[in-house]
Amino acid sequence: MVQINFKDVAKRYADGTDAVRSLNIDVRDGEFLVMVGPSGCGKTTALRMVAGLESITGGELVAGNRVINNLAPRDRNFAMVFQNYALYPHMTIFENIAFPLECEGVAKAEIKKRVEHVVGMLDLEPHLYRKPKSLSGGQRQRVAMGRAVIRRPHAFLMDEPLSNLDAKLRVQMRSEITQLQHDLGTTTLYVTHDQVEAMTMGDRIAVMNKGVLQQVGTPLEIYERPLNMFVAAFVGSPSINLLSARLERTGDGVICVVGEQRFGIGATPELEAWIDRGIVFGVRPEDVSLRSDAAGKGATLKAEFVLSEMVPPEQLVHLDLGADVVVAATEEFDGDGTPRNLQNGKIIARIPSEYAISPGTGEWAIRKGHFFDPANGALIASVRFDLN
C-alpha cells in the first residue's frame, strides 16, 4: 500500500493531442479516489500512465516517495482492472486468477491456497475450471477483480470496470467493490464517466475536463461547493440550472436581476466587486421549491409551469421563466459578462412527487445558489437564501 502523487503530470500523444495537462493529485494511502469526467477528458490516459502502459511526457509520477516515471509496469506492483476485463481467453478462471502469482514464481501449493481463498471471497467456486467466454458479464467482472486482489498489490487501478454491466448488476457490484476495497485497505484509483458511480464509491473525487483537473474533493464538497461551472454542471442529475444574471445595489442591499425579475441576496462580501456586472447564477433543481415550502423567506422567481415528469418519490417540474436567460455550461461570454447565446427560459425544479402543481404562473422559492465568473467559470460565492 502506497500513496500516489501526480506532480504536473502531462501526456502529449505522438500526434500532438494533449490528453492530460499538468495534473496534480495526491492519492492518499488506502484511499479510494475516483477520477470522473466526460468522454475523452483523459481519464484512461492518466490511469494508463500510472500503470506504466503509457509513457509520461511531462512532470513526475511518485509512488511511495519514489519517482516511477520510467519504471516498467511489471516492477510497479499495481493491479489493473480493464474496461472489458482483458481476461486471458485461453486460460481457465483458475489460471487467470493465478497468473500474477505465477509471474512472481509462487509455489504451486501456495498458489492453489490463495486462489481458493480469493475465489471463495468472490463466489466463483463453481466456475473455477471454465473459460472466460462461458461466464456472464458479472462473473467475468469478478474474475477480473480476483486477478487484481490475489497479489496484494500496492494499488488498484480500475478503468470503468462496471460500464459493461446492466444497471442492476452495476449497483450491486458498486457496493461489492467498495466493500472489498475497504476490507483490503488498498489505495485505489478508479476511473468512470458516471457521476453517480463517482459519488457513491469515492472517498474523494477528481473531476477532469479536457485533460485539465477541475476539482478534487469529497463527494459532498464537490456537490456543495463546485469550484467552477463545469463541475457544477457535471455533478448532479438533472443538471444545475445556469442563468445569466446581473447584480445591482439598491436601498435594501444587493439584488440579483434575472431577466426582468429581481430578488435580494443579502450581504455577501465576495459579490461586492460584481455589482453592475454580468454574472452566472446557478441553482440546482433540488434547491427550487414551491413558494409555500419556504414561506416568507429568501429569493423567489415567477415561472410558468410547463410539465412535470414523475419519478416517485420525486417529480421533475419544467418551468419557464418567461425570458431567455439560461446559459450552457460551455457558454461563451463577451468581455462585460453578457453571454453570446442565450438559450431559453426553461429551468427544472425537483420536488416531492405528492405535490400537485396548478397550471399557469406561480412563485418558486430558491433555497441556495452559486455565483460564477462568466469569464472563466470560477465560483465566486455560494449563497443560502433561506438563512437570510
Add this chain to the structure above:
Amino acid sequence: MSDSRYGPKELVREALLICVAIVWCAPFYFLVMVSGKSDTDVFRAPLAWPEEFMFDNFRRAWAGTNRVTLGEALINSAVVTVATVAILILVGSITAYAVTRARATSREWIYIFFVFAIITPWQLSVVPLYTSFRQMGLVGNQLGIIILFSGLLMPLAVFLYVGFLRAMPMEYEEAAEVDGAGRWRIFFRVVFPLLTPVTATVAVMTGLIVWNDFFMQLIFLTGSDVQTLPISIFGFVGEYAARWNLVFAAVCVALAPIIGFYVFAQKELIRGFSGGIKN
C-alpha cells in the same frame, strides 16, 4: 420434424453439388485405377478399369527407388516437413511479434524486407543457394533441406503472423505486463496461445508446400539416402520407360497420411481458418 421444405429447387441444387463432387473425385478414381493396372495394361487401355487389380504394384512401389524404400522416403518427408513447420512456427511467430510490437521504426523496414522476399520467386536463387549450401556441406542431407525450406518459407509465415497480430488487441499483453509477466512469459503464455488460429494456417500452408515440393528436393536431395517421397516417386519415371502404375501406387501411399490427417483434424482446421479470437 420436417420443417425444412424439400422442393424442386433443393433437388436441383443437390444434384448439382453431387455432380461437382463426382468431378472432384475423378482424379482419385484414375489414381486408384491406374495404380492397379498391370505393366502392359497401363499403355494398352489407360482409361479402362484394370482386368485384374494388381495389388502387387503396391508391394513393388513400396520397394522404392535408388535403394530407398517408400517407407523410408515417407519418414524422410515427414521429418523434413515437421521440422520445417516447427521452425517456421517458432521463429515466424517471434519475429512477427517483434515486428508488430517493437517501438523502433526499423520494424517497418524489416516487414518490407519480408514482403519483398515473398514476391521474389525461389527459382531465381537456386544456383547461388546450391553453390553455398554445397560448400557448407548442406546438400544431400535433411539438415540442409530443412534450413533451406525454413528460409524460403519464413517470409510467408511472418507475413501471416504479422497480419493476425496487427488485428489482435493489445489488451491481453498489457494485462500480462501489469500482472508482472516478463517478455518471454508474455509471449509464450499469452500471445502464442492466442495465435493458435493463424498457427494452424501457417502449419497447413507451409506443410503442404514442403510435402509437395519437387523442384528444391530434386536439386538438393537427388541421389542421397535421405531422398523424400517426391524424389522416390520420380524414380519410377526412367529415361526410357515410365512405370506409371508404380508412380500412381506410390502417389496413393504419399497421399494417405495427408487424407488421414485431414479426416482426423477436419474440425480443427476449419475452425482455424475461419476463427479469430473469441473470449
